[in-house]
Amino acid sequence: MVTDRRASWLKGVLDLLVLACLTGGESYGYEIARRLDEAGLGRIKGGTLYPVLNRLEESGLLEAEFRATERGPGRRYYRLTEEGRSALKTQGDAWAGFHHSVTRLLEQREDG
Amino acid sequence: MTDGTYFDRLVVLLRDREVPEDRIDELVRELTAYGEEAGADAAEEFGSVAELATQLSEREPTVTTGPGDGQLEPDDAAEAWVWTADAFKEQRLLDRFGGQGWEVDRLDRLGRFVCRRDLGHPMRWEYRRETLAHSGRSARSVQLAPEGWEQFGVWGPFTYYKRPGAVLDGPAARIDEPPAPPAKRVHFGKRLYAWLAVCVLAVASAFWSGVTVAGIPDGSTLAGACVGFAVAGLAVWLLGRSALRKQTSGRR
Numbered sequence: 001m002v003t004d005r006r007a008s009w010l011k012g013v014l015d016l017l018v019l020a021c022l023t024g025g026e027s028y029g030y031e032i033a034r035r036l037d038e039a040g041l042g043r044i045k046g047g048t049l050y051p052v053l054n055r056l057e058e059s060g061l062l063e064a065e066f067r068a069t070e071r072g073p074g075r076r077y078y079r080l081t082e083e084g085r086s087a088l089k090t091q092g093d094a095w096a097g098f099h100h101s102v103t104r105l106l107e108q109r110e111d112g
Numbered sequence: 113m114t115d116g117t118y119f120d121r122l123v124v125l126l127r128d129r130e131v132p133e134d135r136i137d138e139l140v141r142e143l144t145a146y147g148e149e150a151g152a153d154a155a156e157e158f159g160s161v162a163e164l165a166t167q168l169s170e171r172e173p174t175v176t177t178g179p180g181d182g183q184l185e186p187d188d189a190a191e192a193w194v195w196t197a198d199a200f201k202e203q204r205l206l207d208r209f210g211g212q213g214w215e216v217d218r219l220d221r222l223g224r225f226v227c228r229r230d231l232g233h234p235m236r237w238e239y240r241r242e243t244l245a246h247s248g249r250s251a252r253s254v255q256l257a258p259e260g261w262e263q264f265g266v267w268g269p270f271t272y273y274k275r276p277g278a279v280l281d282g283p284a285a286r287i288d289e290p291p292a293p294p295a296k297r298v299h300f301g302k303r304l305y306a307w308l309a310v311c312v313l314a315v316a317s318a319f320w321s322g323v324t325v326a327g328i329p330d331g332s333t334l335a336g337a338c339v340g341f342a343v344a345g346l347a348v349w350l351l352g353r354s355a356l357r358k359q360t361s362g363r364r
Contacts, residue, residue, distance in 0.1 A: 029279055030258045046262055047215055050278035050285075051233050057283055064282050073259070076282055 015052050019088040026079035061087050118154040125165035189231045196224040197299035210237035213290045219265035235285045236277030244271045
Protein backbone atom coordinates (compact mmCIF):
# COMPACT_ATOMS: atom_id res chain seq x y z
CA MET A 1 0.00 0.00 0.00
CA VAL A 2 1.37 3.34 -1.01
CA THR A 3 1.13 5.78 1.84
CA ASP A 4 0.44 9.33 0.87
CA ARG A 5 2.86 11.45 2.85
CA ARG A 6 1.46 14.77 1.78
CA ALA A 7 -1.00 14.86 4.66
CA SER A 8 1.70 14.44 7.28
CA TRP A 9 3.89 17.06 5.61
CA LEU A 10 0.98 19.46 5.50
CA LYS A 11 0.18 18.82 9.12
CA GLY A 12 3.59 20.11 10.12
CA VAL A 13 3.37 23.31 8.14
CA LEU A 14 -0.33 24.19 8.04
CA ASP A 15 -0.09 26.96 10.64
CA LEU A 16 2.63 28.60 8.60
CA LEU A 17 0.56 28.35 5.43
CA VAL A 18 -2.45 29.89 7.15
CA LEU A 19 -0.28 32.80 8.26
CA ALA A 20 1.04 33.11 4.72
CA CYS A 21 -2.50 33.28 3.33
CA LEU A 22 -3.08 36.42 5.39
CA THR A 23 -0.06 38.43 4.32
CA GLY A 24 -2.15 40.22 1.69
CA GLY A 25 -4.80 41.28 4.18
CA GLU A 26 -7.63 39.90 6.24
CA SER A 27 -9.66 36.88 5.25
CA TYR A 28 -12.11 34.36 6.67
CA GLY A 29 -12.05 30.60 7.11
CA TYR A 30 -13.60 29.44 3.87
CA GLU A 31 -11.53 31.87 1.82
CA ILE A 32 -8.33 30.66 3.50
CA ALA A 33 -9.26 27.03 2.79
CA ARG A 34 -10.01 27.93 -0.81
CA ARG A 35 -6.63 29.63 -1.24
CA LEU A 36 -4.85 26.60 0.18
CA ASP A 37 -6.77 24.37 -2.21
CA GLU A 38 -5.96 26.59 -5.18
CA ALA A 39 -2.31 26.50 -4.19
CA GLY A 40 -2.41 22.73 -4.75
CA LEU A 41 -2.46 21.71 -1.10
CA GLY A 42 -5.81 19.92 -1.22
CA ARG A 43 -9.08 20.71 0.49
CA ILE A 44 -8.64 21.42 4.17
CA LYS A 45 -11.67 20.48 6.22
CA GLY A 46 -13.18 22.85 8.74
CA GLY A 47 -12.36 20.40 11.52
CA THR A 48 -8.70 20.78 10.65
CA LEU A 49 -8.54 24.47 9.78
CA TYR A 50 -10.40 25.99 12.70
CA PRO A 51 -8.34 24.40 15.48
CA VAL A 52 -5.29 25.89 13.75
CA LEU A 53 -6.95 29.31 13.47
CA ASN A 54 -7.93 29.09 17.14
CA ARG A 55 -4.40 28.23 18.21
CA LEU A 56 -2.92 31.06 16.15
CA GLU A 57 -5.43 33.51 17.55
CA GLU A 58 -4.86 32.42 21.13
CA SER A 59 -1.12 32.67 20.73
CA GLY A 60 -1.48 36.24 19.47
CA LEU A 61 -0.28 35.60 15.92
CA LEU A 62 -3.71 36.39 14.51
CA GLU A 63 -6.49 38.64 15.61
CA ALA A 64 -10.07 38.06 14.64
CA GLU A 65 -13.16 40.16 14.34
CA PHE A 66 -16.71 38.99 13.86
CA ARG A 67 -18.74 40.98 11.37
CA ALA A 68 -22.37 40.58 10.51
CA THR A 69 -23.26 40.24 6.86
CA GLU A 70 -26.36 41.30 5.02
CA ARG A 71 -27.24 37.68 4.40
CA GLY A 72 -26.47 34.96 6.88
CA PRO A 73 -25.18 35.16 10.42
CA GLY A 74 -21.83 36.82 9.65
CA ARG A 75 -18.20 35.88 9.39
CA ARG A 76 -15.14 35.91 11.51
CA TYR A 77 -12.32 37.75 9.78
CA TYR A 78 -8.70 37.01 10.63
CA ARG A 79 -5.66 39.21 10.14
CA LEU A 80 -2.00 38.94 10.97
CA THR A 81 -0.64 40.72 14.02
CA GLU A 82 2.88 42.14 14.11
CA GLU A 83 3.84 39.10 16.14
CA GLY A 84 2.30 36.92 13.45
CA ARG A 85 4.29 38.64 10.71
CA SER A 86 7.45 38.17 12.71
CA ALA A 87 6.65 34.48 13.35
CA LEU A 88 5.91 33.97 9.68
CA LYS A 89 9.29 35.44 8.75
CA THR A 90 11.19 33.38 11.31
CA GLN A 91 9.34 30.13 10.70
CA GLY A 92 9.31 30.69 6.95
CA ASP A 93 13.08 30.98 6.99
CA ALA A 94 13.31 27.86 9.14
CA TRP A 95 11.09 25.97 6.69
CA ALA A 96 13.19 27.16 3.75
CA GLY A 97 16.30 25.87 5.49
CA PHE A 98 14.65 22.55 6.20
CA HIS A 99 13.39 22.29 2.64
CA HIS A 100 16.87 23.05 1.35
CA SER A 101 18.43 20.31 3.52
CA VAL A 102 15.86 17.75 2.39
CA THR A 103 16.22 18.68 -1.26
CA ARG A 104 20.01 18.58 -1.10
CA LEU A 105 19.95 15.11 0.47
CA LEU A 106 17.41 13.78 -2.04
CA GLU A 107 19.38 15.14 -4.97
CA GLN A 108 22.53 13.57 -3.56
CA ARG A 109 20.68 10.25 -3.45
CA GLU A 110 19.60 10.65 -7.08
CA ASP A 111 23.17 11.49 -8.11
CA GLY A 112 24.43 8.37 -6.32
CA MET B 113 14.14 2.70 34.75
CA THR B 114 17.28 0.84 33.66
CA ASP B 115 17.77 0.03 30.00
CA GLY B 116 17.10 -3.67 30.74
CA THR B 117 13.80 -2.89 32.45
CA TYR B 118 12.88 -0.48 29.65
CA PHE B 119 13.35 -3.09 26.95
CA ASP B 120 11.67 -5.83 29.03
CA ARG B 121 8.66 -3.58 29.37
CA LEU B 122 8.77 -2.82 25.64
CA VAL B 123 8.69 -6.55 24.85
CA VAL B 124 5.63 -7.04 27.05
CA LEU B 125 3.81 -4.09 25.46
CA LEU B 126 4.62 -5.21 21.93
CA ARG B 127 3.35 -8.71 22.73
CA ASP B 128 0.15 -7.16 24.08
CA ARG B 129 -0.20 -5.42 20.72
CA GLU B 130 0.24 -8.74 18.92
CA VAL B 131 3.49 -7.84 17.20
CA PRO B 132 5.11 -11.08 15.93
CA GLU B 133 7.87 -12.49 18.17
CA ASP B 134 10.57 -12.38 15.49
CA ARG B 135 9.74 -8.73 14.80
CA ILE B 136 9.97 -7.96 18.54
CA ASP B 137 13.42 -9.62 18.76
CA GLU B 138 14.60 -7.68 15.76
CA LEU B 139 13.30 -4.36 17.09
CA VAL B 140 14.74 -4.80 20.58
CA ARG B 141 18.15 -5.83 19.22
CA GLU B 142 18.20 -2.83 16.93
CA LEU B 143 17.07 -0.36 19.58
CA THR B 144 19.51 -1.74 22.15
CA ALA B 145 22.37 -1.38 19.70
CA TYR B 146 21.27 2.13 18.80
CA GLY B 147 21.04 3.12 22.49
CA GLU B 148 24.52 1.72 23.21
CA GLU B 149 26.00 3.56 20.27
CA ALA B 150 24.28 6.82 21.23
CA GLY B 151 25.52 6.34 24.80
CA ALA B 152 22.23 7.60 26.20
CA ASP B 153 19.72 6.23 28.65
CA ALA B 154 16.99 4.31 26.76
CA ALA B 155 14.13 6.30 28.28
CA GLU B 156 15.90 9.53 27.38
CA GLU B 157 16.69 8.39 23.87
CA PHE B 158 13.39 6.76 22.96
CA GLY B 159 10.92 8.52 25.26
CA SER B 160 7.97 6.90 26.98
CA VAL B 161 8.03 3.12 26.55
CA ALA B 162 4.26 3.02 26.10
CA GLU B 163 4.36 5.61 23.31
CA LEU B 164 7.23 3.84 21.64
CA ALA B 165 5.34 0.53 21.75
CA THR B 166 2.30 2.20 20.22
CA GLN B 167 4.34 3.73 17.42
CA LEU B 168 6.21 0.50 16.73
CA SER B 169 3.04 -1.56 16.60
CA GLU B 170 1.25 0.67 14.13
CA ARG B 171 0.60 -1.15 10.90
CA GLU B 172 1.39 1.94 8.85
CA PRO B 173 4.48 3.91 9.75
CA THR B 174 3.14 7.31 8.76
CA VAL B 175 -0.03 9.27 9.21
CA THR B 176 -2.81 7.84 7.14
CA THR B 177 -4.76 10.12 4.91
CA GLY B 178 -8.17 10.43 3.39
CA PRO B 179 -9.01 9.22 -0.05
CA GLY B 180 -5.43 9.13 -1.25
CA ASP B 181 -5.25 12.67 -2.55
CA GLY B 182 -3.26 14.03 0.31
CA GLN B 183 -6.34 15.56 1.91
CA LEU B 184 -5.62 16.51 5.46
CA GLU B 185 -7.92 14.99 8.02
CA PRO B 186 -8.56 16.42 11.47
CA ASP B 187 -6.21 15.30 14.24
CA ASP B 188 -6.10 11.55 14.63
CA ALA B 189 -6.53 11.52 18.40
CA ALA B 190 -10.29 11.32 18.59
CA GLU B 191 -13.02 9.24 20.16
CA ALA B 192 -15.76 7.74 18.05
CA TRP B 193 -19.48 7.34 18.61
CA VAL B 194 -22.37 6.24 16.40
CA TRP B 195 -26.03 7.08 16.95
CA THR B 196 -29.29 7.30 15.11
CA ALA B 197 -32.60 9.10 15.44
CA ASP B 198 -35.82 9.53 13.55
CA ALA B 199 -36.33 12.50 11.26
CA PHE B 200 -38.54 14.23 13.81
CA LYS B 201 -35.90 14.28 16.53
CA GLU B 202 -32.58 14.32 14.73
CA GLN B 203 -32.17 18.09 14.25
CA ARG B 204 -32.61 18.79 17.95
CA LEU B 205 -30.22 15.95 18.80
CA LEU B 206 -27.65 17.07 16.24
CA ASP B 207 -27.65 20.47 17.94
CA ARG B 208 -27.33 18.88 21.36
CA PHE B 209 -24.52 16.49 20.48
CA GLY B 210 -22.78 19.11 18.35
CA GLY B 211 -22.75 21.26 21.46
CA GLN B 212 -20.93 18.43 23.22
CA GLY B 213 -18.18 18.43 20.60
CA TRP B 214 -19.38 15.62 18.35
CA GLU B 215 -18.56 16.10 14.71
CA VAL B 216 -20.54 13.89 12.35
CA ASP B 217 -18.03 12.40 9.96
CA ARG B 218 -20.58 10.71 7.68
CA LEU B 219 -23.81 8.76 7.53
CA ASP B 220 -23.30 5.03 7.35
CA ARG B 221 -25.34 2.64 5.22
CA LEU B 222 -27.98 2.37 7.89
CA GLY B 223 -28.33 6.13 8.00
CA ARG B 224 -26.63 6.38 11.39
CA PHE B 225 -24.53 9.39 12.35
CA VAL B 226 -20.88 8.31 12.60
CA CYS B 227 -19.23 10.85 14.87
CA ARG B 228 -15.80 11.74 16.14
CA ARG B 229 -14.67 14.07 18.89
CA ASP B 230 -11.20 15.50 19.13
CA LEU B 231 -9.59 14.30 22.34
CA GLY B 232 -7.14 17.17 22.61
CA HIS B 233 -9.21 20.21 21.68
CA PRO B 234 -12.89 19.35 21.28
CA MET B 235 -15.06 22.15 19.95
CA ARG B 236 -18.71 22.77 19.29
CA TRP B 237 -20.23 21.84 15.94
CA GLU B 238 -23.32 23.26 14.27
CA TYR B 239 -25.65 21.39 11.96
CA ARG B 240 -28.35 22.13 9.46
CA ARG B 241 -30.64 19.88 7.47
CA GLU B 242 -32.09 20.97 4.16
CA THR B 243 -34.77 19.29 2.09
CA LEU B 244 -33.32 19.32 -1.40
CA ALA B 245 -33.85 17.63 -4.73
CA HIS B 246 -30.82 15.94 -6.21
CA SER B 247 -30.59 18.61 -8.92
CA GLY B 248 -30.41 21.47 -6.45
CA ARG B 249 -27.99 19.95 -3.98
CA SER B 250 -24.69 21.02 -5.52
CA ALA B 251 -25.82 24.60 -6.03
CA ARG B 252 -27.02 24.82 -2.44
CA SER B 253 -23.75 23.38 -1.12
CA VAL B 254 -21.78 25.96 -3.10
CA GLN B 255 -24.05 28.68 -1.74
CA LEU B 256 -23.53 27.57 1.86
CA ALA B 257 -19.79 26.91 1.68
CA PRO B 258 -18.62 30.51 2.26
CA GLU B 259 -20.44 30.42 5.59
CA GLY B 260 -18.40 27.38 6.55
CA TRP B 261 -21.11 24.77 5.91
CA GLU B 262 -19.79 21.46 4.62
CA GLN B 263 -22.03 18.67 3.35
CA PHE B 264 -21.54 15.39 5.18
CA GLY B 265 -24.43 13.23 4.09
CA VAL B 266 -27.66 12.67 2.24
CA TRP B 267 -30.57 10.62 3.44
CA GLY B 268 -33.68 10.46 1.28
CA PRO B 269 -34.79 14.06 0.69
CA PHE B 270 -32.52 15.43 3.42
CA THR B 271 -29.06 16.87 2.89
CA TYR B 272 -26.99 17.40 6.02
CA TYR B 273 -24.40 20.10 6.62
CA LYS B 274 -21.99 20.82 9.45
CA ARG B 275 -19.60 23.55 10.44
CA PRO B 276 -17.30 24.15 13.40
CA GLY B 277 -18.64 26.52 16.02
CA ALA B 278 -15.35 28.38 15.64
CA VAL B 279 -16.57 29.78 12.31
CA LEU B 280 -18.59 32.28 14.33
CA ASP B 281 -17.14 32.08 17.81
CA GLY B 282 -13.43 31.41 17.33
CA PRO B 283 -11.66 29.92 20.35
CA ALA B 284 -14.82 30.36 22.44
CA ALA B 285 -16.21 27.32 20.60
CA ARG B 286 -13.76 25.11 22.42
CA ILE B 287 -15.22 22.79 25.04
CA ASP B 288 -13.14 22.56 28.19
CA GLU B 289 -14.82 19.60 29.83
CA PRO B 290 -16.79 17.54 27.31
CA PRO B 291 -19.30 15.12 28.80
CA ALA B 292 -18.82 11.37 28.34
CA PRO B 293 -20.29 9.84 25.17
CA PRO B 294 -24.04 9.36 25.71
CA ALA B 295 -25.07 5.80 26.54
CA LYS B 296 -28.21 5.96 24.42
CA ARG B 297 -27.55 5.45 20.73
CA VAL B 298 -31.04 5.03 19.32
CA HIS B 299 -33.55 7.88 19.52
CA PHE B 300 -36.92 6.95 18.07
CA GLY B 301 -39.78 9.05 19.39
CA LYS B 302 -43.52 8.64 19.72
CA ARG B 303 -44.12 10.73 16.59
CA LEU B 304 -42.27 8.15 14.49
CA TYR B 305 -44.39 5.29 15.86
CA ALA B 306 -47.55 7.34 15.34
CA TRP B 307 -46.50 8.06 11.76
CA LEU B 308 -45.75 4.38 11.13
CA ALA B 309 -49.11 3.40 12.60
CA VAL B 310 -50.88 5.85 10.27
CA CYS B 311 -48.98 4.39 7.29
CA VAL B 312 -49.88 0.83 8.24
CA LEU B 313 -53.52 1.80 8.71
CA ALA B 314 -53.57 3.59 5.35
CA VAL B 315 -52.11 0.55 3.56
CA ALA B 316 -54.45 -1.84 5.38
CA SER B 317 -57.53 0.26 4.60
CA ALA B 318 -56.50 0.62 0.95
CA PHE B 319 -56.04 -3.15 0.79
CA TRP B 320 -59.36 -3.82 2.49
CA SER B 321 -61.14 -1.34 0.22
CA GLY B 322 -59.72 -3.15 -2.79
CA VAL B 323 -60.86 -6.49 -1.39
CA THR B 324 -64.39 -5.30 -0.65
CA VAL B 325 -64.80 -3.51 -3.99
CA ALA B 326 -63.68 -6.63 -5.82
CA GLY B 327 -65.81 -8.82 -3.60
CA ILE B 328 -64.61 -11.11 -0.82
CA PRO B 329 -62.23 -13.52 -2.50
CA ASP B 330 -61.67 -17.07 -1.45
CA GLY B 331 -58.83 -17.98 0.90
CA SER B 332 -56.29 -18.79 -1.82
CA THR B 333 -56.85 -15.43 -3.63
CA LEU B 334 -56.48 -13.56 -0.35
CA ALA B 335 -53.29 -15.47 0.46
CA GLY B 336 -51.95 -14.73 -3.02
CA ALA B 337 -52.68 -11.03 -2.59
CA CYS B 338 -50.86 -11.02 0.77
CA VAL B 339 -47.82 -12.69 -0.80
CA GLY B 340 -47.94 -10.16 -3.64
CA PHE B 341 -47.94 -7.28 -1.15
CA ALA B 342 -45.02 -8.84 0.74
CA VAL B 343 -42.98 -9.34 -2.44
CA ALA B 344 -43.72 -5.80 -3.61
CA GLY B 345 -42.74 -4.44 -0.20
CA LEU B 346 -39.50 -6.41 -0.27
CA ALA B 347 -38.70 -5.14 -3.76
CA VAL B 348 -39.30 -1.54 -2.70
CA TRP B 349 -37.13 -2.01 0.35
CA LEU B 350 -34.29 -3.54 -1.70
CA LEU B 351 -34.48 -0.76 -4.29
CA GLY B 352 -34.47 1.86 -1.56
CA ARG B 353 -31.50 0.27 0.16
CA SER B 354 -29.60 0.07 -3.11
CA ALA B 355 -30.24 3.75 -3.86
CA LEU B 356 -29.17 4.63 -0.35
CA ARG B 357 -25.92 2.73 -0.71
CA LYS B 358 -25.14 4.67 -3.85
CA GLN B 359 -25.64 7.91 -2.00
CA THR B 360 -23.63 7.04 1.09
CA SER B 361 -20.74 5.32 -0.69
CA GLY B 362 -20.31 8.31 -2.98
CA ARG B 363 -19.50 10.58 -0.07
CA ARG B 364 -16.51 8.75 1.34
